[in-house]
Amino acid sequence: MASAEAVTVQSEARAPGSKNGARAFALRFFSGDEIARALVTIASAFILLVTVLLVYELWINSHLAREKFGWHFLVTQIWDPNAGQFGALAFMYGTVVTSVLALLIAVPLGVGSAIFLSELAPPKVSNALTFCIELLAAVPSVIYGLLGVFVLMPMIKQYLHPVLKGTLGWTPLFSGPFYGPSMLVAGIVLAVMILPFIVSVSRQVLLAVPNDQREGALALGATKWESTWKVVVPFAQRGIYGSVFLALARSLGETMAVTMVIGNTPQIKASLFAPGYSIASVIANEFTEATYDLYVHSLIELGLVLFALTIIINGLARLLVNSTAKFSVSST
Amino acid sequence: MRTNSVSLFRSMAAAAMLAPAMLMAQVQLTGAGATFPGPIYTKWFDEYHNAHPQVQINYQAIGSGGGIRQVTEGTVDFGASDGPMTETQLNDYKAKRGSEVLHFPTVIGADVPIYNVPGVASALKFTQAALAGIYLGTITKWNDPAIAGPNKGVKLPAMDIVVVHRSDGSGTTYIWTDFLSKASGEWKAKVGTNTSPNWPVGLGGAQNVGVAGLVKQTEGAIGYVELTYALGAKISYGDVQNASGEFVAATLASVSAAAASAAANMPDDFRVSITNPAGKNAYPISSFTWLLIPSKIADPAKKKAIVDFLKWAIADGQNSNEALSYAKLPKEVVAREMKAISKIQ
Numbered sequence: 001m002a003s004a005e006a007v008t009v010q011s012e013a014r015a016p017g018s019k020n021g022a023r024a025f026a027l028r029f030f031s032g033d034e035i036a037r038a039l040v041t042i043a044s045a046f047i048l049l050v051t052v053l054l055v056y057e058l059w060i061n062s063h064l065a066r067e068k069f070g071w072h073f074l075v076t077q078i079w080d081p082n083a084g085q086f087g088a089l090a091f092m093y094g095t096v097v098t099s100v101l102a103l104l105i106a107v108p109l110g111v112g113s114a115i116f117l118s119e120l121a122p123p124k125v126s127n128a129l130t131f132c133i134e135l136l137a138a139v140p141s142v143i144y145g146l147l148g149v150f151v152l153m154p155m156i157k158q159y160l161h162p163v164l165k166g167t168l169g170w171t172p173l174f175s176g177p178f179y180g181p182s183m184l185v186a187g188i189v190l191a192v193m194i195l196p197f198i199v200s201v202s203r204q205v206l207l208a209v210p211n212d213q214r215e216g217a218l219a220l221g222a223t224k225w226e227s228t229w230k231v232v233v234p235f236a237q238r239g240i241y242g243s244v245f246l247a248l249a250r251s252l253g254e255t256m257a258v259t260m261v262i263g264n265t266p267q268i269k270a271s272l273f274a275p276g277y278s279i280a281s282v283i284a285n286e287f288t289e290a291t292y293d294l295y296v297h298s299l300i301e302l303g304l305v306l307f308a309l310t311i312i313i314n315g316l317a318r319l320l321v322n323s324t325a326k327f328s329v330s331s332t
Numbered sequence: 333m334r335t336n337s338v339s340l341f342r343s344m345a346a347a348a349m350l351a352p353a354m355l356m357a358q359v360q361l362t363g364a365g366a367t368f369p370g371p372i373y374t375k376w377f378d379e380y381h382n383a384h385p386q387v388q389i390n391y392q393a394i395g396s397g398g399g400i401r402q403v404t405e406g407t408v409d410f411g412a413s414d415g416p417m418t419e420t421q422l423n424d425y426k427a428k429r430g431s432e433v434l435h436f437p438t439v440i441g442a443d444v445p446i447y448n449v450p451g452v453a454s455a456l457k458f459t460q461a462a463l464a465g466i467y468l469g470t471i472t473k474w475n476d477p478a479i480a481g482p483n484k485g486v487k488l489p490a491m492d493i494v495v496v497h498r499s500d501g502s503g504t505t506y507i508w509t510d511f512l513s514k515a516s517g518e519w520k521a522k523v524g525t526n527t528s529p530n531w532p533v534g535l536g537g538a539q540n541v542g543v544a545g546l547v548k549q550t551e552g553a554i555g556y557v558e559l560t561y562a563l564g565a566k567i568s569y570g571d572v573q574n575a576s577g578e579f580v581a582a583t584l585a586s587v588s589a590a591a592a593s594a595a596a597n598m599p600d601d602f603r604v605s606i607t608n609p610a611g612k613n614a615y616p617i618s619s620f621t622w623l624l625i626p627s628k629i630a631d632p633a634k635k636k637a638i639v640d641f642l643k644w645a646i647a648d649g650q651n652s653n654e655a656l657s658y659a660k661l662p663k664e665v666v667a668r669e670m671k672a673i674s675k676i677q
Contacts, residue, residue, distance in 0.1 A: 181537070
């Protein structure tokens with residue numbers, strides 16, 4: 001009701017507005033339009049301000065490390081607080097590898113179950129399952145970490161590791177001994193953690209696809225699966241990509257669960273069975289006991305690196321999406 | 333009108349009743365630092381507040397690094413650290429605050445080696461060289477002569493050793509690496525003493541629980557945890573050879589013995605490492621944890637509160653230690669600290 005009134009007031013105000021701008025502004029102001037506009041502008045400016053402040057603080061408080069190591073910080077693997085030597089490479093590697101692994105596992109599972117929930121499952125089942133999946137998002141990450149340590153690791157050691165070793169052991173990815181804490185376990189835990197984001201958002205966008213798209217495809221003789229895979233999913237693909245970005249951002253920055261299962265060893269090993277280290281984990285692990293300025297500044301510079309890494313990966317992913325999206329539009 | 337005058341009367345009455353309490357000025361102290369002594373500090377501050385309601389002490393267990401930084405910046409009344417401040421940090425403090433910072437040992441912490449070797453039920457004996465070799469990565473099998481030597485009669489398998497260490501920077505690691513630095517020249521040169529060193533080998537587990545969990549799950553693993561944690565979680569641990577060549581099991585008594593034998597040649601500022609001390613019964617992997625107190629406290633009420641609390645903590649407060657599995661300060665150290673408290677001005 002209120003919005004309908006606002007519309008009429010606004011349309012009355014618009015007519016004399018061409019003759020008298022100030023009067024029109026006053027009218028718009030008192031009808032609440034200008035106030036609402038100001039409020040939402042402030043809200044979005046605030047977000048921008050927070051981001052700028054964040055980068056500023058990270059930049060200022062990492063100057064010692066930036067001056068001492070320069071770009072070498074990004075390509076050095078040594079992290080030795082005792083010797084005052086700091087390099088980010090091993091942490092960047094661990095962060096990217098675990099996140100990519102998590103996406104490789106979670107995207108097919110997540111998009112698959114979103115398609116099932118929106119297209120195939122009866123509404124009651126769909127709603128119940130969606131509720132369960134969204135509950136997963138509310139589980140604190142320390143719980144995922146504990147499950148990883150006490151449930152997942154022994155299970156992988158007993159069942160998955162022998163299988164992987166037997167079939168793919170000849171590739172560098174699955175070579176070497178497996179003790180438990182490893183990039184593999186970190187990737188799997190992350191995959192479970194980001195699944196709810198992908199499922200929940202993808203299901204929403206799939207449900208938002210207009211029904212006449214489905215009916216049109218069916219009317220042209222498509223099977224149920226053809227209509228889903230060739231019409232509905234491409235229609236919703238931007239939203240699905242959006243859910244994947246959200247999941248990626250989450251997995252890049254995840255701290256607690258990862259640090260409990262990744263092994264916290266700053267090294268670069270091709271094998272997923274080997275322990276690694278992630279940027280967020282090392283900051284959480286070492287910040288509290290970092291006793292001298294260069295050490296603290298190096299940790300803060302790692303935060304800056306994580307920020308940049310997230311932006312770069314997101315940017316690359318968006319470029320990729322834009323190019324494939326164009327392709328899919330031209331091919332249909 | 334009537335309600336107004338009634339409420340006015342009430343507030344006057346309340347003020348009159350509160351007046352005596354307000355005359356005994358409330359003193360609020362804030363401290364921050366080490367997490368390892370967090371539980372005992374919280375208990376002390378609680379007990380002390382119950383006995384002296386006018387003194388309220390807030391403690392934030394944010395880590396030793398944070399404690400040193402905050403006391404240097406003057407944002408807290410006192411700091412706490414598991415490692416003594418370095419010369420650079422002391423100079424930094426002097427430059428920023430224009431006075432000294434004093435170290436007061438409060439309780440003693442110790443680390444114990446825990447392991448998971450199939451078929452070994454009794455407590456293993458570790459020589460100092462064996463522990464250093466294992467953590468350097470030069471000893472890689474459980475049946476290595478360096479381990480098997482002192483464990484005659486124990487059948488050790490030819491299994492790979494999986495080294496586990498703390499991943500989070502912690503006082504526990506500081507004590508462990510400080511001991512290894514004294515046990516091995518190679519460790520001292522290559523790795524050194526630190527809360528999070530550049531480990532030559534091994535997996536990192538978060539907190540005591542992470543290390544204990546990894547060791548429990550991994551056959552052939554060795555790790556280290558705080559004695560308080562091992563006692564609380566009822567984990568069995570190995571004996572360690574001390575400076576006199578004896579193999580000693582860590583107990584609250586053998587840890588206090590270590591501090592007592594170190595007390596003889598303790599410097600006046602208490603910045604001392606007590607790992608590997610002389611003494612037949614001394615357990616070699618232990619360390620003080622310190623309160624960091626400014627030598628000049630401008631506010632007389634605060635100064636009195638801190639001095640009184642310190643005197644209480646190193647005397648009566650010590651009686652609460654053993655219930656929480658912390659070793660007591662030996663008498664010799666308490667006596668010297670009592671003298672040092674007079675340095676606070």
